[in-house]
Structures are given as structure tokens and as C-alpha cells.
Amino acid sequence: MEVKDVEIPQTMQRAMARQAEAERERRAKVIAAEGEFQAAEKLSSAAGVISTEPIALQLRFLQTVVEVASENNSTTLFPLPIALLKPFMAGSGGK
Secondary structure, three states: OOOOOOOOOHHHHHHHHHHHHHHHHHHHHHHHHHHHHHHHHHHHHHHHHHHHOHHHHHHHHHHHHHHHHHOOOOOOOOOOOHHHHHHHHHHOOOO
16 A cells, blocks of 8 residues: 555644644743753852952953943943052042
């Protein structure tokens, strides 16, 4: 016996298409969730490094300043830690 042609009703075709679309959406959500989980793990690891090595936070801050400055901005504002200014304040008599 050989099957040469099979006609699937339109309603069955639509149901199969909906099922395939749902499966694609499910896979996309799983992939996105895995990506978010990996990103969270990396951020947690980075926080651990920064908590043990405070200079790492300063280096990251400077990298961010460089990235912002490379954009087409005319003015770049960034905060300075007060501890950085204390030697200058002490040298000027606290004025």
C-alpha cells in the first residue's frame, strides 16, 4: 500500500500551525530565561570581586566615563569622591 496524497482539513492545519508557534515561543522564552540566569550569575560574581577588591569599582567607573565620553556629547559630568579632594583641601588650609 502506498499513500500518495493526504489532504488535511483547514481546521487541523490551523491547529498544527498554532501548536508549532506555541512551541517556538516556548523555546524562545526558555532561551531568554537561561540568558537572564547567566547574566545574574555573572553580576553576582562581579559583585563578589568588587567587594573584595575596591579598586575594581574605581576601574569600572573609569571605563564607564571613557565610554560616555566617546559618545557625541559636548559635556560629561561625573561625580568625584570626597576622599579624592581631601588632600587638596588640607593643602589649602581647609578653605
